[in-house]
Each structure stands twice: as C-alpha cells, then as structure tokens.
Amino acid sequence: MIEVNNLHKSFVDKKNTVKALDGLSFTAKDGEITGILGPNGAGKTTCLRTLYGLLSADEGYATIDGIKVTENPLAARANLGIFPDKFGLYERLTAYEQIDYFASIHGMTGASKKAAIEQVIKDLDLEDLAHRKTVGFSQGQRMKVTLAQSLVHQPQNFVLDEPTRGLDVMSTRILRNHLAKFKAKGHCILFSSHVMQEVAALCDRVIIVANGKLAAQGTPAELCELAGETHLEEAFVKLIGSDEGVAA
Numbered sequence: 001m002i003e004v005n006n007l008h009k010s011f012v013d014k015k016n017t018v019k020a021l022d023g024l025s026f027t028a029k030d031g032e033i034t035g036i037l038g039p040n041g042a043g044k045t046t047c048l049r050t051l052y053g054l055l056s057a058d059e060g061y062a063t064i065d066g067i068k069v070t071e072n073p074l075a076a077r078a079n080l081g082i083f084p085d086k087f088g089l090y091e092r093l094t095a096y097e098q099i100d101y102f103a104s105i106h107g108m109t110g111a112s113k114k115a116a117i118e119q120v121i122k123d124l125d126l127e128d129l130a131h132r133k134t135v136g137f138s139q140g141q142r143m144k145v146t147l148a149q150s151l152v153h154q155p156q157n158f159v160l161d162e163p164t165r166g167l168d169v170m171s172t173r174i175l176r177n178h179l180a181k182f183k184a185k186g187h188c189i190l191f192s193s194h195v196m197q198e199v200a201a202l203c204d205r206v207i208i209v210a211n212g213k214l215a216a217q218g219t220p221a222e223l224c225e226l227a228g229e230t231h232l233e234e235a236f237v238k239l240i241g242s243d244e245g246v247a248a
Ligand SMILES: Nc1ncnc2c1ncn2[C@@H]1O[C@H](COP(=O)(O)OP(=O)(O)OP(=O)(O)O)[C@@H](O)[C@H]1O
Pocket: 011, 012, 018, 019, 020, 038, 039, 040, 041, 042, 043, 044, 045, 046, 047, 194
C-alpha cells in the first residue's frame, strides 16, 4: 500500500517560486490499480519522485507499506518497483546483465537471484533478447527490459510514470496485461497518465490532481456520477475546471 500524506513541495530559484505540490494526500491500495490523472504541470511527476525518495518534500510524507520513505529509504524501496518516465538502459550491457544489475542493487544473490531473473525473462517473453546488448533496442524492447528490471525483486508496490508514452499498440497491451496480472496477485499499482482511455480502462480508482492538490478521487464511475457526466473525459474537465493538457 502507498500513502501520500499532505505533501508540499515548492521549487524556488532567484526569480520564481513554483508550488508543485500543495497538500496532496491519497492512498493506493493493494490489489488495485490506482491512476493519478492531472493536466500538464499538475504535480504528478513531483509526487512520484517524492515516493521514490528522489525529492524530499517541504512538508508531509509518503509511506510504502507503512514505511516512511524519508526515514527508512532502503526498506521502503525494497517494497517498491519503479518504472520511470525515461528508459535509461546501460547500452553496453545485455538485457540479462541489466536485469541482473538491478537484482543485485536490491540485495539479491546466488541461485535465488538467477531464478528470479530467469522467471521475469520468461514472464515477459524476453528469451530471444536476453543475451543481446541493449544498444539499438526498439522502444518496445526497451520498455520490456525496463519492466523486467523494475519487477525482478517482486516488489509489493509498483509505480509507473506515464508508462505507455511512446509505445505502440502491442507494447501497450503487453504492459497492460502485465499490470492486470500483477494486480490479480494482490500487488499495489500506481501510475500517472493523462491518457483518459487508458485510465478509464485500467484503473480501479482515479486520483485527480490539479495545481498540486487533490481535486477529486473515486472509481471512474463514481467520478462520472460526481460530475454528472457519462464519460470520464468530460467528468475530468468539469472536476478540474479546464481541458488544458488532457489527451483523449
Ligand atoms: N526541478 C524543478 N525545478 C523547477 N520547477 C519544477 C521542477 N520540477 C517540477 N517543476 C514544476 O512543478 C510543477 C509540477 O511539475 P510536474 O512535473 O510534477 O507535473 P506533471 O503533473 O508531472 O506534468 P506533466 O503531465 O506535464 O508531466 C510544474 O510547474 C513544473 O514546472
């Protein structure tokens, strides 16, 4: 389970102060896919970076399975898989070596590490690519390696930042199927998106963020009911009061 509690974060330079998070709170439960939906600049990535421990909040806190990210980052991250917005692969490594590297970072060793790597390679149909260097991999192949490296330690919680950006239909389907399997096993999945169809199709609960605050939350059906609309896109526009930065 992931909990975000009263997060505040401002970015300050000599001329400007940008309030990226302004008291954001929500919970993403186990066995559910939770979507963070919001227009450009709403604070989604800032929120996720705070969860990973890459940014420290000015106020408030985030917990992963009850562990505060700032107090015990290593323990919190042991329960967390991160699928970042950019696929940073080490191109001199093979896919196998890349996954192995991430397994080692998570403290895995020996036969259990080898078994975990082989399992994730099998689950994601990566056998043919496993021993190729990742240089030149297509976007979909890069996505699969990134997915494998973020899931090799079988984290209870899985956070994805705009996961389908730049993916073709097949790769998007592979990713979605994987998320559905993960959810069925009782894991907690949290992802950010501004692709309305994706959120409506995949998410059990939707957190709508605008101006760094929670604008509304609920199932897609509840949000439609709340806004008195039949489509999530219309409900979203009504609930945030703008259609800026929304992708259909
Ligand atoms: N490192 C930074 N320095 C200065 N401002 C920042 C920084 N990171 C984020 N911001 C600002 O904080 C606000 C929230 O940005 P954030 O990236 O969290 O939004 P987002 O909801 O993920 O947007 P998008 O959908 O466009 O990716 C924006 O106004 C952004 O310009």
